[in-house]
Amino acid sequence: MNLPKVYVTRQIPKQGLDLLRQAAEVEVNPDDAPVPRERLLEIIKDCQGVIGLLTERIDAEFFDAAPNLKGYANYAVGFDNIDVPEATRRGLPVTNTPDVLTNATAECAWSLLFGVARRVVEADAVMRSGSWAGWGPMQFIGGDVTGKTLGIVGAGRIGTAMARMSRGFDMPVLYTSSSGRRNETLDKELNARLVSFEELLEESDFISLHAPLNPGTRHLFGADAFKRMKRTAYIINTARGPVIDEQALLEALKAGEIAGAGLDVYENEPALTPGLAELANVVLLPHIGSGTESSRTDMSMLAARNMLAMLKGHKPETCLNP
Ligand code: DGY
Numbered sequence: 001m002n003l004p005k006v007y008v009t010r011q012i013p014k015q016g017l018d019l020l021r022q023a024a025e026v027e028v029n030p031d032d033a034p035v036p037r038e039r040l041l042e043i044i045k046d047c048q049g050v051i052g053l054l055t056e057r058i059d060a061e062f063f064d065a066a067p068n069l070k071g072y073a074n075y076a077v078g079f080d081n082i083d084v085p086e087a088t089r090r091g092l093p094v095t096n097t098p099d100v101l102t103n104a105t106a107e108c109a110w111s112l113l114f115g116v117a118r119r120v121v122e123a124d125a126v127m128r129s130g131s132w133a134g135w136g137p138m139q140f141i142g143g144d145v146t147g148k149t150l151g152i153v154g155a156g157r158i159g160t161a162m163a164r165m166s167r168g169f170d171m172p173v174l175y176t177s178s179s180g181r182r183n184e185t186l187d188k189e190l191n192a193r194l195v196s197f198e199e200l201l202e203e204s205d206f207i208s209l210h211a212p213l214n215p216g217t218r219h220l221f222g223a224d225a226f227k228r229m230k231r232t233a234y235i236i237n238t239a240r241g242p243v244i245d246e247q248a249l250l251e252a253l254k255a256g257e258i259a260g261a262g263l264d265v266y267e268n269e270p271a272l273t274p275g276l277a278e279l280a281n282v283v284l285l286p287h288i289g290s291g292t293e294s295s296r297t298d299m300s301m302l303a304a305r306n307m308l309a310m311l312k313g314h315k316p317e318t319c320l321n322p
Contacts, residue, residue: 004048004070004311009035009056012075016051016300023308024049041065049307051075058082063090071310073303077101077158077290078240079320080213088321095306095316098157100298101290106161108289109208109238112262115283116234117143117206122280143205143232143259145169151204152176153197153220154211154239155183162208163190174200178216201228206236213240221245226252234260238289241266246273253279264289 006024008017011032020026027043029035034055035043044050044066051073052058058072058081071093074082079096087094115121119140126132126140146169152159155175163173163186173192175183186192197220200207207229211217221235222245229235235258237244246267252258260281266272269287276282290296306316 005046006049006051006307006311007043007047009040009050009052010075012051012303013297013300015297016302016304019301019304020051020307024311044069049073049311051303051307052081054078054081056081058087058094060086063087063092070313071095071307071316073306073310073316074320075299075303077105078212080240082320084320092321093310093316094320095303095310095318096320097299097302098318100302101295102157102161104292104295105158105238105289106165108264108285108291109158109162109210109236109262110165112236112238112264112283112285113206113208113234114145116236116260116262116281117145119280121283143234145171145206147171148205149174149203151200151207152186152192153200153207153209153243154178154217155186155192156210156212158238159208159210160185162210163192166190171206174204176200178211197225198228201225202230204233205230206234208236209239209243211239211243213242217243219243219245219248221249223248223251226257229258231256232259234258234262236262238264241269246276249273250275250279253281 003025006020006026008028010029017026046068047066048068048070054076069092074096077096077098082094084094119142123140148171150166150171150173152163152175155177160183166173173186173190174195175186175192176197177194182194220243226248249261250273253261262283264285265287306318309316
């Protein structure tokens with residue numbers, strides 16, 4: 001019996017691949033780098049399924065190159081790389097991996113929050129350099145966290161998890177909502193306040209971004225937003241880089257308009273805006289929000305289950321098409 005052919009654009013945890021291999025012939029990109037576009041379009045021409053990453057553009061050109069495709073599974077919760085309306089027009093299901101990475105990503109946002117507020121990376125560098133001369137009362141003085149106001153932009157799954165984790169730090173929580181809908185969990189559990197974007201900017205001590213990237217959120221944080229923030233405030237981004245205008249952030253950080261930034265995502269990954277890495281008041285991570293053992297394993301299993309369902313013509317668990 002001929003098994004359907006599935007291409008996986010990057011090595012992902014074995015558990016998902018093993019599951020997939022029970023009912024598909026699976027080919028995995030052996031390189032630890034994205035497959036060049038031309039090569040990808042060539043490979044997928046006889047594939048029934050593709051599992052890909054946020055680095056792949058899943059658009060009309062992609063679908064045209066894969067006439068036998070029964071579905072595409074994103075190994076990510078964010079899906080700004082997929083033209084969902086185009087897939088839907090073609091009757092092709094496309095999926096993502098929500099829920100399984102919620103806590104991992106929220107925890108990553110907290111690690112950035114503490115990292116930048118308590119100057120962990122700067123202090124670590126001094127220890128490694130061998131230049132520390134002993135305890136000093138004026139060394140590495142950072143920002144407080146307990147009791148400070150946390151502003152959540154994008155109170156979906158990950159934003160909600162981030163906010164709930166603030167309970168131990170007695171932080172008043174503010175959030176915005178693009179739909180204007182209240183988040184009942186945050187309202188009930190944390191007495192959180194739904195506020196306007198401007199109020200959130202002006203009142204928050206920490207702003208954590210969890211909104212998806214779309215035309216309404218691209219460059220949501222630009223020069224005007226940074227000017228409205230407190231000079232003592234920090235911005236944390238584990239969502240998508242282009243939600244921040246990175247050049248404007250660089251200027252705001254240099255001018256002391258805000259206190260610092262903790263970033264896991266960038267406007268033009270893998271490139272950084274020149275000058276950003278030279279600043280002491282930023283903590284920079286290489287897009288590792290979902291990078292825990294269990295999250296990445298669960299993402300591979302969910303992507304595989306979605307793919308197997310699509311190959312059978314069944315509705316996948318986490319389908320993005322309306
Ligand atoms: C996502 O899932 O969208 C992350 O950016 C990668 O895990």
